[in-house]
Amino acid sequence: MSPLKTAREIPIGGMIVEPGNSLNYHTGSWASKQPRLDIAKCTGCAFCMNYCPDDCIKSGQVDGQFRATGIKYEYCKGCGVCVAVCKFDALKME
Amino acid sequence: MNSRQLAETENKSLVSGHRACAGCAFPVITRTILKSSKDPVVITNATGCQEVVSTIYPYTAWKSSFLHTAFENAGANISGIEACYQAWKRTGRIDQHINFVAFGGDGGTYDIGLQSLSGALERGHDFLYVCYDNEAYMNTGIQRSGATPFGADTTTSPAGKVRQGKSQKRKDLVKICAAHNIPYVAQASISNLMDLSRKAEKAFSIRGPKVLVVLSPCNPGWRTATDNMVELSQLAVDTCFWPLYEIEDGHKYTINLTPREKKPLTEWLKLQGRFKHLFKPGNEALLVEAQKQVDEQWEQLQAHAKMGV
Amino acid sequence: MSDTTKKAFTGADAASWAMKQINPDVVAAYPMTPQTAIVQNFARYVADGLVDTEYVTAESEHSVMSATIGAVAAGGRAMTATSSAGLALMAEMVGVASGLRLPMVMAVANRALSAPINIHGDHSDVYLVKDLGWIQVFSEDPQEVYENMIMAVRISEHPDIQLPVEVNQDGFITSHAVERVDVLEDATVQEFVGQKKLDKYLLDLEHPVTIGPLELQDYYFETQKQRNDAMFKAMEVIPQIEAEFSKITGKIYGWLEEYRMDDAEVAIVVMSSTAGTAKGVVDAMREQGKKVGLIKPRYIRPFPADALVASLKKVKRAAVMDRAISFGAEGGALFNELSSAMYQRDGQTHMQSILFGLGGRDITPADIEGIFQGLLDGDEQLIKYVGVRE
Numbered sequence: 101m102s103p104l105k106t107a108r109e110i111p112i113g114g115m116i117v118e119p120g121n122s123l124n125y126h127t128g129s130w131a132s133k134q135p136r137l138d139i140a141k142c143t144g145c146a147f148c149m150n151y152c153p154d155d156c157i158k159s160g161q162v163d164g165q166f167r168a169t170g171i172k173y174e175y176c177k178g179c180g181v182c183v184a185v186c187k188f189d190a191l192k193m194e
Numbered sequence: 195m196n197s198r199q200l201a202e203t204e205n206k207s208l209v210s211g212h213r214a215c216a217g218c219a220f221p222v223i224t225r226t227i228l229k230s231s232k233d234p235v236v237i238t239n240a241t242g243c244q245e246v247v248s249t250i251y252p253y254t255a256w257k258s259s260f261l262h263t264a265f266e267n268a269g270a271n272i273s274g275i276e277a278c279y280q281a282w283k284r285t286g287r288i289d290q291h292i293n294f295v296a297f298g299g300d301g302g303t304y305d306i307g308l309q310s311l312s313g314a315l316e317r318g319h320d321f322l323y324v325c326y327d328n329e330a331y332m333n334t335g336i337q338r339s340g341a342t343p344f345g346a347d348t349t350t351s352p353a354g355k356v357r358q359g360k361s362q363k364r365k366d367l368v369k370i371c372a373a374h375n376i377p378y379v380a381q382a383s384i385s386n387l388m389d390l391s392r393k394a395e396k397a398f399s400i401r402g403p404k405v406l407v408v409l410s411p412c413n414p415g416w417r418t419a420t421d422n423m424v425e426l427s428q429l430a431v432d433t434c435f436w437p438l439y440e441i442e443d444g445h446k447y448t449i450n451l452t453p454r455e456k457k458p459l460t461e462w463l464k465l466q467g468r469f470k471h472l473f474k475p476g477n478e479a480l481l482v483e484a485q486k487q488v489d490e491q492w493e494q495l496q497a498h499a500k501m502g503v
Numbered sequence: 504m505s506d507t508t509k510k511a512f513t514g515a516d517a518a519s520w521a522m523k524q525i526n527p528d529v530v531a532a533y534p535m536t537p538q539t540a541i542v543q544n545f546a547r548y549v550a551d552g553l554v555d556t557e558y559v560t561a562e563s564e565h566s567v568m569s570a571t572i573g574a575v576a577a578g579g580r581a582m583t584a585t586s587s588a589g590l591a592l593m594a595e596m597v598g599v600a601s602g603l604r605l606p607m608v609m610a611v612a613n614r615a616l617s618a619p620i621n622i623h624g625d626h627s628d629v630y631l632v633k634d635l636g637w638i639q640v641f642s643e644d645p646q647e648v649y650e651n652m653i654m655a656v657r658i659s660e661h662p663d664i665q666l667p668v669e670v671n672q673d674g675f676i677t678s679h680a681v682e683r684v685d686v687l688e689d690a691t692v693q694e695f696v697g698q699k700k701l702d703k704y705l706l707d708l709e710h711p712v713t714i715g716p717l718e719l720q721d722y723y724f725e726t727q728k729q730r731n732d733a734m735f736k737a738m739e740v741i742p743q744i745e746a747e748f749s750k751i752t753g754k755i756y757g758w759l760e761e762y763r764m765d766d767a768e769v770a771i772v773v774m775s776s777t778a779g780t781a782k783g784v785v786d787a788m789r790e791q792g793k794k795v796g797l798i799k800p801r802y803i804r805p806f807p808a809d810a811l812v813a814s815l816k817k818v819k820r821a822a823v824m825d826r827a828i829s830f831g832a833e834g835g836a837l838f839n840e841l842s843s844a845m846y847q848r849d850g851q852t853h854m855q856s857i858l859f860g861l862g863g864r865d866i867t868p869a870d871i872e873g874i875f876q877g878l879l880d881g882d883e884q885l886i887k888y889v890g891v892r893e
Binding site: 234236238245246249250251252254256257258259260261262263264266267269270271272273274275276277278279280281282284285288290292309310312313316317 | 528529531555556557559560561562563565566567569570571572573574575576577578579581595596599603705706707708711712713714715716717718719722
């Protein structure tokens with residue numbers, strides 16, 4: 101956590117001027133378990149990506165095909181939704 | 195949009211680092227809806243879970259402009275923003291179309307926020323109102339709201355020795371909004387994500403007031419596991435507790451999905467700790483009543499849809 | 504000095520005429536006696552295409568202020584008006600507007616708070632909200648209303664202030680009484696208020712902002728200190744803006760108006776329309792050789808303690824008139840703040856609290872003469888009701 105700023109240093113009225121700066125807040129420490137991705141089993145259906153509440157599933161091209169490529173563990177809270185929605189067994193909680 | 199296209203669309207809204215509970219549904223709802231907007235968005239949010247978890251100073255999870263002021267006035271806030279936009283448009287200061295979206299939980303919409311929503315709908319502002327309905331005042335610790343289902347145990351409608359949870363039916367928000375004769379109001383669910391996206395796209399294509407009411411499973415509040423928000427949403431649809439439908443121009447009903455096999459309500463209830471007491475011996479009549487209410491609501495809805503009005 | 508045109512205006516007309524000339528982006532409106540004429544007049548200007556304003560007929564005063572907040576946060580200039588229970592209903596949002604540092608101007612025709620319900624003029628409504636961080640200025644007559652409304656736009660939007668401003672006038676007494684008002688030309692007003700300078704605002708799609716976050720124990724205090732600092736900064740800035748407006752109107756404004764104070768032995772301190780009545784009484788009593796004077800505070804927020812005490816110190820005894828009761832307090836609110844300011848500055852003026860005029864109860868020249876005479880006779884009663892049948 102950064103040191104706390106003074107009244108003179110922060111914008112007035114509590115305005116936050118850096119959109120999306122919550123990316124600096126890592127919620128990954130909340131998880132007791134986190135999922136492991138088996139890219140080989142992924143079909144690129146994108147359910148995990150769309151259903152992850154914390155937008156943690158990375159995607160990209162694997163051999164010219166759209167696939168889940170990884171998990172942003174620094175944000176993953178270990179909810180298990182991605183594992184629950186994957187019909188192809190590509191994700192497992194560990 | 196298909197599932198992959200949705201995933202590949204830029205996230206203009208809730209990015210990672212927000213502090214919603216693990217397995218919370220509304221980030222999915224909000225991301226899906228806002229990704230379905232081709233134009234830039236400006237957002238207001240009533241006080242409640244989404245607003246609180248996404249804007250803990252000095253962090254914001256919002257990549258678009260966002261205003262929060264109080265609990266009961268998301269509708270009024272967005273009215274003022276949209277009015278300023280209209281003035282600027284008329285005087286040539288801005289021409290880019292912007293989709294104005296107001297978010298409220300069920301508490302901030304069905305109850306304390308109902309007046310300001312009603313006013314905004316009646317005045318015809320060009321905006322979309324999204325109610326993410328987790329069926330109680332969750333942010334303050336699971337108190338009953340006008341959206342809490344019959345029989346649910348909450349901290350202000352607890353199941354005890356002489357009372358068995360909420361004794362009243364839920365309000366019908368979709369009908370309330372339709373009664374304002376707005377161009378579009380629809381009920382949606384994350385179990386049918388493409389349907390939700392389509393409804394958002396449709397709403398954004400209309401100029402005037404639109405409302406989407408989306409079921410938002412809450413695992414601490416409903417007392418269920420963190421990973422089953424999609425399964426719960428699916429059951430809500432399959433039991434016809436949460437039908438997927440649209441009402442256009444205040445009277446034209448369209449049911450979007452009729453379950454091939456309507457599941458008994460108990461399939462939905464039994465997964466949630468907030469309904470556990472309904473399965474105790476002696477409470478059979480409550481289960482019967484709950485099922486009856488769902489059946490009546492579904493029959494009425496089908497009758498409306500059949501009439502075409 | 505700029506050209507003016509004579510108008511026969513009520514205080515409500517004066518407020519709405521100023522609003523018309525300011526031509527804000529948004530005006531939110533809701534009926535509330537005795538302010539309603541302000542928003543009704545404005546509705547006609549909208550209907551006749553005399554303004555570019557988007558007019559939002561909100562469904563309650565809480566939504567009026569919420570919409571005004573939305574419009575200002577969006578980047579626009581927005582104005583509104585209310586009274587009494589409307590101000591009370593929107594009180595939550597009145598605090599929010601200040602807390603989020605949103606410049607705006609609201610005209611208030613001061614009216615009694617319920618209960619029982621009363622539609623007439625007193626200051627209980629403004630006293631309810633005076634500590635919520637709005638700059639508070641009082642207008643003695645329609646001319647002052649007009650001029651205060653225009654200056655308020657610049658005061659509110661000044662980069663070192665960024666606080667909303669409430670322009671007060673007595674309900675019915677000022678809002679509904681016709682007087683001569685000299686109005687400036689549209690172009691003069693437009694040039695004085697200028698375009699709102701945009702910095703960070705919701706409709707800036709290139710630079711999205713989050714306004715109204717949750718501030719926990721670690722930041723809320725700092726944000727509130729900023730808000731109070733701005734109030735004190737306003738003490739430097741308001742005179743500069745008033746001086747600029749003086750060049751246009753030829754009038755002097757200031758934190759207060761002194762009337763025949765230079766050699767006064769006793770004084771009355773009173774705001775708003777009653778000051779007008781009191782000036783007549785001062786003149787009449789001076790004819791009889793009685794050395795009486797009047798102090799009329801214009802602003803109560805920020806509280807111009809130095810200026811008020813400096814003026815009060817000229818007399819040995821003073822009566823501070825409050826047109827509202829702070830129930831259970833030892834005297835009226837203005838009386839208490841002035842007493843504290845005097846004490847802190849080692850003032851020796853003996854002060855008396857007068858509670859008067861509640862619910863539109865008339866305050867007559869005879870009543871005021873009675874107060875002055877009491878001061879001259881050394882009346883020791885700390886708190887006195889004037890005009891009530893005890």
